[in-house]
Amino acid sequence: MTEPIYKGRVVTKSVPKKDALSLAMGKPMYTDDKDFRNLVHVKMLYSPHAHAMIEEIDTHEAEKLPGVLGVLTYKSSSQVLHTSAGQGFPEPSPYDTRLFNKKVKYVGDRVVAVAAETVKIAEAALKLIKVKYEILEPIFDHDQALGNDIVIHDEEDSKYIIPVFYDPKKNHASHIDAEVGDLDKGFVEADFIIEKTVRNHYGQHCPLEPHISIAYIDNYDRLVVRTATQVPFHARRILAQILEIPLAQIRVIKPRIGGGFGTKQEIITEPIVASFAWKLKRPVKYEFTRKEEFISARTRHPMTTWFKAGVKKDGTITAMDMKVTSNTGAYGSHALTVLSNTGSKTLPLYHCENLRFVGDTVYTNLPVGGAYRGYGGTQAALAMEIVMDDLARKIGMDPAEFRLMNHIKPGETSPIFKALGEGTEGVEQTMDSVGLTECINQGAEAINWWNREEIKKENSTDTVKRGFGLVCVMQGSSIPYIDMAAGYCKMNEDGTFNLLVGATDIGTGSDTILAQIFAEGLSIDASDVIVLSSDTDTTPFDKGAYASSTTYLTGQACVNLAMKIKEQLFEYTATVLNVPKDELKIEAKAVIHQKSGKQMTFAEIGTKSFYSDHQTQIGAVASELSKKSPPPFTAHYAEVDVDIETGRVTILKYVAAVDCGTPINPKLVVGQVEGALVNGLCYALSEQYIFNDKGKMMNPSFGNYKIMTSIDLPEIETIIVPTFEPSGPWGAKSIAEVNISGPMPVLSNAIFDATGVRMTEPPYTPDRVLKAIQNHKK
Amino acid sequence: MSQILHVTINGTSKEIAIEPDEILLDILRREGYKGVKRGCKEGTCGTCTILLNDKAVKSCILLAAQTENCSIITIEGIGTRDNPHPIQQAFVDEGVVQCGFCIPGMILSAKNLLDNNPSPTKDEVKMALDGNLCRCTGYSGQIKAVLAAAAVMRGEK
Numbered sequence: 050m051t052e053p054i055y056k057g058r059v060v061t062k063s064v065p066k067k068d069a070l071s072l073a074m075g076k077p078m079y080t081d082d083k084d085f086r087n088l089v090h091v092k093m094l095y096s097p098h099a100h101a102m103i104e105e106i107d108t109h110e111a112e113k114l115p116g117v118l119g120v121l122t123y124k125s126s127s128q129v130l131h132t133s134a135g136q137g138f139p140e141p142s143p144y145d146t147r148l149f150n151k152k153v154k155y156v157g158d159r160v161v162a163v164a165a166e167t168v169k170i171a172e173a174a175l176k177l178i179k180v181k182y183e184i185l186e187p188i189f190d191h192d193q194a195l196g197n198d199i200v201i202h203d204e205e206d207s208k209y210i211i212p213v214f215y216d217p218k219k220n221h222a223s224h225i226d227a228e229v230g231d232l233d234k235g236f237v238e239a240d241f242i243i244e245k246t247v248r249n250h251y252g253q254h255c256p257l258e259p260h261i262s263i264a265y266i267d268n269y270d271r272l273v274v275r276t277a278t279q280v281p282f283h284a285r286r287i288l289a290q291i292l293e294i295p296l297a298q299i300r301v302i303k304p305r306i307g308g309g310f311g312t313k314q315e316i317i318t319e320p321i322v323a324s325f326a327w328k329l330k331r332p333v334k335y336e337f338t339r340k341e342e343f344i345s346a347r348t349r350h351p352m353t354t355w356f357k358a359g360v361k362k363d364g365t366i367t368a369m370d371m372k373v374t375s376n377t378g379a380y381g382s383h384a385l386t387v388l389s390n391t392g393s394k395t396l397p398l399y400h401c402e403n404l405r406f407v408g409d410t411v412y413t414n415l416p417v418g419g420a421y422r423g424y425g426g427t428q429a430a431l432a433m434e435i436v437m438d439d440l441a442r443k444i445g446m447d448p449a450e451f452r453l454m455n456h457i458k459p460g461e462t463s464p465i466f467k468a469l470g471e472g473t474e475g476v477e478q479t480m481d482s483v484g485l486t487e488c489i490n491q492g493a494e495a496i497n498w499w500n501r502e503e504i505k506k507e508n509s510t511d512t513v514k515r516g517f518g519l520v521c522v523m524q525g526s527s528i529p530y531i532d533m534a535a536g537y538c539k540m541n542e543d544g545t546f547n548l549l550v551g552a553t554d555i556g557t558g559s560d561t562i563l564a565q566i567f568a569e570g571l572s573i574d575a576s577d578v579i580v581l582s583s584d585t586d587t588t589p590f591d592k593g594a595y596a597s598s599t600t601y602l603t604g605q606a607c608v609n610l611a612m613k614i615k616e617q618l619f620e621y622t623a624t625v626l627n628v629p630k631d632e633l634k635i636e637a638k639a640v641i642h643q644k645s646g647k648q649m650t651f652a653e654i655g656t657k658s659f660y661s662d663h664q665t666q667i668g669a670v671a672s673e674l675s676k677k678s679p680p681p682f683t684a685h686y687a688e689v690d691v692d693i694e695t696g697r698v699t700i701l702k703y704v705a706a707v708d709c710g711t712p713i714n715p716k717l718v719v720g721q722v723e724g725a726l727v728n729g730l731c732y733a734l735s736e737q738y739i740f741n742d743k744g745k746m747m748n749p750s751f752g753n754y755k756i757m758t759s760i761d762l763p764e765i766e767t768i769i770v771p772t773f774e775p776s777g778p779w780g781a782k783s784i785a786e787v788n789i790s791g792p793m794p795v796l797s798n799a800i801f802d803a804t805g806v807r808m809t810e811p812p813y814t815p816d817r818v819l820k821a822i823q824n825h826k827k
Numbered sequence: 828m829s830q831i832l833h834v835t836i837n838g839t840s841k842e843i844a845i846e847p848d849e850i851l852l853d854i855l856r857r858e859g860y861k862g863v864k865r866g867c868k869e870g871t872c873g874t875c876t877i878l879l880n881d882k883a884v885k886s887c888i889l890l891a892a893q894t895e896n897c898s899i900i901t902i903e904g905i906g907t908r909d910n911p912h913p914i915q916q917a918f919v920d921e922g923v924v925q926c927g928f929c930i931p932g933m934i935l936s937a938k939n940l941l942d943n944n945p946s947p948t949k950d951e952v953k954m955a956l957d958g959n960l961c962r963c964t965g966y967s968g969q970i971k972a973v974l975a976a977a978a979v980m981r982g983e984k
Contacts, residue, residue, distance in 0.1 A: 065919055072927030073915040073934060075862020075902030082861040255962050257866040257874055257928040307864070307928030308962050339867040556926025556963050716922030716968075723965030724925065751871035751960065759956040759966040 054771040055711045055780040059568045061771075063716035064575045067561045068305060068554075078305035080261045080277050081336060088263075089118055091321055091335035092171035094161040094178055095345060096153035099187035099414035099744035100201065103151050103160065103180060110177035111163060116170035118329055120178075121162040123149035126324060127291050130206055134382040134419065135280035135287065135314045137531055137592055141472030143215060143222060143381040145207040148291060148320055153182075154201055154379035155414050156745040157344035164325045164333060187414035189744055191376035192353055194220045194411035201379065201412040211472050213385060222377050223385035223410040227392065229464040235368025235403030239359025241443045247356075247432045247809040249793065251738035252349040254421055255756055258307020259337035260346055262318040264326035272299045274323055277306040279313045279553050280593030285585045287316045288323050299323075303583035309555040310728070311420035312347045314595050315382060343749035347419025348738070349427070350387050350410075351376045356432035358401075360440040364454050368403040369396060371429065375410040378417040384410040386471045387418065387425040393475060394426030394790075395433045397463030397680070398523050399455040404465060414744050420595055422725060426524055427732075427790040434520040434794035435809065438801070448798070449493055452521050452684075456485045466678075476529040478677040482772040482782065484708030485521060488684040491768050492519075492706035496686040504688075505803075512694045516803025518687045518795040524787035525678035526777065527598035532675045534603035535589035536610045538567070539668035542659045544638060544651030545577045546614070551591025552603040553583045557785060558717040559599045565713055566604045566778045570611025571618075572635050573651070589670060597783030600713060602675050604778030609671035617667050622649045625662050679774045681782045683707045685726070685791030689799040696819025698734065698800060700763035705788055708770045711780035715769060721784045722767045729792035731756045733811050834894050836860065837904025845891045851877075852886040855901060862902035862931040866960070873959035876932030877901050883939035885958070902931035905938060914938055917976035923968030933959040937973045945981050949974065 055061065071078060108120045126148045134142035149159055161178050165171035188194050188201065202217035209215050214224040236242060262276035272294070278284050281301040289296040306313065318335045325333040337346065353374045359367040373391050377384040392406035421427075441451035457463060459480050467477045493499060501517040508515040537549045548567050554560040564578035582588060591603055615635065622640040623630035626647045633640050639650040649657075658667055686704040691697070705722050712718040735755040739747045748754050773780035797808045800818065806825045808818065832843045836858070845854055852875045855863045863886055864874035870888035877886045878900035906912035911919075914934050924930050933956055940947055940955035947955070952973045956966065978984050 063922055066922060066924060068927065069919040069922070069924040070908065070911060070915065072924050073902075073918045073930050074906060074908065074911065075860075075931040077859075077861035079861075079864075079928070081856075081865075084859075257872055257926070257960060257962055258864070259866070305927065307866075308926040310962070336865075339869065339872075556928075558925065714922075720922060720925055720964055720968065723967060724963045727965035728962065750869055751867050752869065756960060756962065758958070758960060759953040759970060762966055765965055765967055 054773050057569055057779055058572060059565045059575055060713045060779045061711060061715065063714055064561065064565060066558045066717065067564065067580060072305065079258060079307060080263060080275050080304050085263065085265065085332040087331050089164050089325060089329060089331050089333040090168045090171050091162055091164050091325065091333060092168065092175055093159055094175045096156060096158040096160050098153060098182055098184050099156050100185040101153050101182040102185065103153065104183050105181040106161060107179040108161060111174040114170060114174050114177060116166040117174045118164045118166065119325060121149060121321065121324060123147065123151045127293065129291050129293060131287060131291055132382060133315045133317055133380065135283040135316050135593065138286060139210045141211055141385050142383055143207055143209050145202055145217065146380050155416055156743065157416055158379060162321050164329065187744055189413055189415055191351065191374055191411050191413050194413050195409060201414060213472060220412040221409065222381040222412050223388055225389055225406065225408040227468040228405040229468055230403035232368050232370060232403045232405050236359045238361065238367045240362045241440065242357060242359045243436050243439045243443060244355065244357035245432060245436050245809060246353060247435065248353050249351055249428050249431055249811060251351050251416065252732045252736050253343055254310035254312040256308030256310060256312060259339060259342045260313065260318045261336040262322045263332060263334045264322035265332035266326060266330050272323055272327055273302065274299065274319055275302045275304060276319050277313055278303050279309045279555050279595060281553060281583045281585050282551060282590055283593060284316050284319050288319055291320045292323055292327060300586045303553055306555050309594060310422045311595065313555065314420040314593065315347050317346065339751065340749040343754065344416060344746050347382060348378065348416050349421040350418035352391065352428040354429055354432040356436050358436050358440060360444060362444050364444060364446050364451055366399055366401045366455055369401045370405045371396065373408040373429065375408065376413050376415065376418065377410050378413055378415045380417045381410065381412065382417055382419045389469050389471055390425035391429035393465055393469035394524055395429040396465045397457060398521060400457065406469060416746065422728065422786045423789040424786065427793065430520065430522050430790040431793045435797055438798045448519050449489055449498060453486055453489055456521060457483060459483045471528050471531060476677065481776065482679060482710050482774040483682060484770040484772040485682040485684065487770045488682060488706035488708055489521065491770060492684045492686045492704045495704045495766050495768060496688055496702060498686060512692060514691050514693060514803040516689050516691060516799045518799030518802055520685050520791050520795040520798060522683050522685065522787055522790045523680040524597055524783065525680055526601035526783035527675035527678055528596050529675050529678050532592045532596060532598050532602055533672055534591040534606045535670060535672035536603065536606045537589045537670045538610055538614060539666060540655050542655040544655045545579060547579050547581065549588045550580065550582045550603055551588045552599050553591065553594040555594045557594065557721065558714065562600050562713050562717065563603060563607050567607040567611050569779055570608055571615060573638055597786045598675065600781050601777050601783050602673055604781060606671055606673040608778045609673060610669055613669035613671055614667065617669065618654060621654055621658060621663065621667060625649065625657065677776055679776060679782045681707065681709045681784055681787045683787050683791060685795045687795045687799045689796065689803060691800055691803040691818065693804060693822050696815035696822060698796065698813050698818060702764050704766045704768065705791065706768040706770055707784065707788065708772050709784035710772055710774035710777050710782035712769050712771060713781050718769055718784050719767045722788045723765055725786065725788035726792055727757060727762065729789040733793040733796050734813055737812050830892065832891055832894065833896055835898045837900060847892055849891045850887060851889040851891045851894055854891040855886060860901045860903055864928055864931065866928065873932045873936065874929050876935045876959065878935055878939060881942065883936045902935060913979040914973065914976040917972040917979065918969065921968045921972040921975065923964055923972055925963035929959055929961040933961065933969055941977050941980055945977060947977060
């Protein structure tokens with residue numbers, strides 16, 4: 050049974066984002082906006098070779114240059130084996146890297162870091178460094194990497210610290226095998242079987258603020274790292290590991306940050322500045338250039354996804370079989386977990402009892418994969434939603450009707466939830482909130498889906514063909530039984546509250562969302578809540594901004610916190626007013642005893658608890674461990690024109706209908722939806738890494754790596770379909786990631802609808818589309 | 828060899844010691860105007876946008892020395908917390924400030940438009956914001972905000 054939607058007092062309202070005006074005024078709020086005296090600057094020398102052994106590094110000339118303060122190489126830096134993936138502990142990513150490695154594994158691998166008085170001097174010093182390489186044969190094609198004679202990680206000690214498959218001698222970074230039901234029986238029962246192989250490409254997050262960290266030593270000789278991170282607590286832990294200094298000696302502070310999208314879930318720049326600052330006892334800054342962001346930060350794992358599914362004439366899906374080869378590049382950051390999510394974030398979407406998922410992640414000599422909004426779901430949704438469309442067409446069913454019939458419904462489960470976890474077995478869960486039927490229906494209406502054949506006929510010409518596409522996508526909300534988040538709060542004498550959370554607002558608005566969720570529990574306003582977030586010295590633990598978890602998980606911690614405070618307010622008022630606690634209630638920022646007409650306002654409680662009556666600090670700490678991962682759902686529709694003479698795809702209208710449970714702040718929900726889907730559109734249509742035959746990315750700039758601007762975008766309509774998720778704060782689920790995964794398949798479906806040509810290898814640039822059209826005619 | 832740059836920033840005359848090869852963006856940030864952001868340093872992202880003699884330009888591809896005797900407006904110069912510029916207020920009201928890194932530049936591009944064209948069409952707003960990349964949103968909110976601010980600046984709201 051579906052519960053009624055939640056109509057909140059503070060939540061479900063678009064209260065202004067807490068930092069919006071300050072940011073719009075240009076206040077100095079980001080990592081680099083604070084001035085440091087005697088700041089040291091860092092520049093990095095990168096490997097020009099995709100695969101090579103360093104035979105000699107001569108830094109003498111560089112070190113003699115006036116103003117150069119130090120260098121780091123594999124000889125002079127920490128050699129602790131670790132992963133740069135900022136995940137919970139024990140990390141489900143292989144320990145396969147050191148700060149600097151003797152063997153470089155891609156063009157962009159670090160070789161020497163130089164610290165100097167100025168950027169100019171550091172850059173000049175780089176030119177004086179002589180490195181002799183033994184050049185090795187590289188591997189670029191991930192479909193050829195497994196078991197290849199060329200071994201990328203032939204060091205002896207790479208390993209996982211959890212018991213999972215790992216075979217670096219075969220370039221094999223992870224393997225997953227899960228099967229439920231009877232696959233053979235399923236395919237035998239099918240009237241039709243469709244299989245497709247799709248390939249997605251490299252992509253970069255492109256936060257407008259590149260990676261940046263500043264480290265300094267404070268007056269207690271502790272290391273303070275001010276950094277643009279999504280994971281301050283994991284950053285602290287991994288810094289302690291790499292630098293081999295006590296964790297208590299380190300403080301990580303996240304100021305405002307200029308976007309993350311997953312790439313700042315990596316510990317990349319922090320250990321460099323920390324190493325220098327610890328040595329030099331001076332503040333040290335390392336900021337990526339845009340070029341470094343492309344070549345040396347993290348990317349979306351390119352994958353080859355083979356997907357086969359069987360269907361009966363009545364629309365029943367009888368079997369689904371997915372095989373994935375994921376390219377993690379030179380290092381295995383998120384190699385295992387992105388892989389498992391390709392299956393776990395797609396296969397549960399439709400009814401099917403017979404399922405198999407087989408996945409392999411391989412090393413290549415290309416840029417490093419990592420967490421990227423969508424996290425595997427984006428890659429697999431391409432294969433899945435193309436095949437779903439083809440299945441529907443095969444049996445003559447409308448693709449919308451087919452999805453309406455087959456999508457997972459409230460009260461149902463999928464065996465995949467248990468079969469695929471993140472480094473461990475997954476967690477069973479039953480769906481409580483699924484608004485997908487409404488999403489499909491409302492989206493169809495908004496795009497005029499049911500009249501599309503007429504519209505196509507009226508608007509198609511000999512050279513420009515009109516088409517419509519539809520896809521459905523799901524994601525999750527947190528990682529069950531792994532993710533934990535906490536909040537701490539204290540009451541002030543004016544009746545306001547300080548809310549301290551480890552949660553990491555990376556521009557998403559989570560500071561505001563969490564204030565709303567907390568305020569809702571105490572019937573106060575979001576403006577009565579002063580939020581401080583992401584400082585490992587002053588805020589409680591939170592796993593950080595990833596896995597679509599902050600609203601759902603930290604949000605629930607904030608509900609728990611509000612309930613604890615409510616209890617304390619009742620206890621305090623009962624004692625002071627001498628009335629029974631269980632007869633009290635909260636109304637208009639006061640605790641009221643209706644029978645006697647007595648009451649205490651929050652301000653009175655705050656003041657008296659500090660200064661006069663039964664003095665105590667009203668405050669609490671609360672946390673939440675995730676116990677399930679309720680998926681948000683979305684239906685995406687696109688109406689496109691395809692020019693068959695030029696291959697140009699023009700999007701005329703795009704509709705996203707989303708179920709995120711209770712929309713805590715509708716305007717911020719729309720921001721997340723549109724931001725994600727526009728990122729997905731750019732990835733589907735124009736973004737791509739162009740490599741030369743030596744594995745070097747040739748277009749590391751915004752001029753040559755095209756992300757859309759205001760003039761490139763179609764009309765986008767976002768429809769929020771509220772549902773109520775009982776396990777979430779005031780009924781909320783996540784929204785941040787799910788919408789990035791729609792554009793790639795929906796445009797393939799729309800192009801197919803327009804032209805009969807099936808695109809399986811994005812980006813759908815005019816040259817690729819034209820080539821596909823020409824091949825189709827042959 | 829350093830030289831003295833004479834320039835007016837947000838209405839205040841300044842004399843700033845610069846090197847001949849220094850970029851305007853770096854000078855502005857060094858002088859404390861941190862609202863001028865560095866996102867690409869190649870003239871494409873637009874986060875370093877300022878108004879130079881009332882024209883929106885990218886400060887990362889200008890030498891500071893080129894601005895001798897010029898007037899510069901940065902985001903810090905157009906509104907206060909108590910009296911924000913209508914564009915700043917509209918961006919807040921529309922809820923379109925996500926990470927915020929692109930916002931100062933985008934607001935100044937919008938101001939450049941509205942100062943010259945008080946009643947722009949939606950397409951004209953899109954053209955004006957074309958040089959400012961945003962990765963968090965889909966631009967539609969910012970476009971709406973600029974149109975709303977235009978109405979306020981025309982005295983209609």
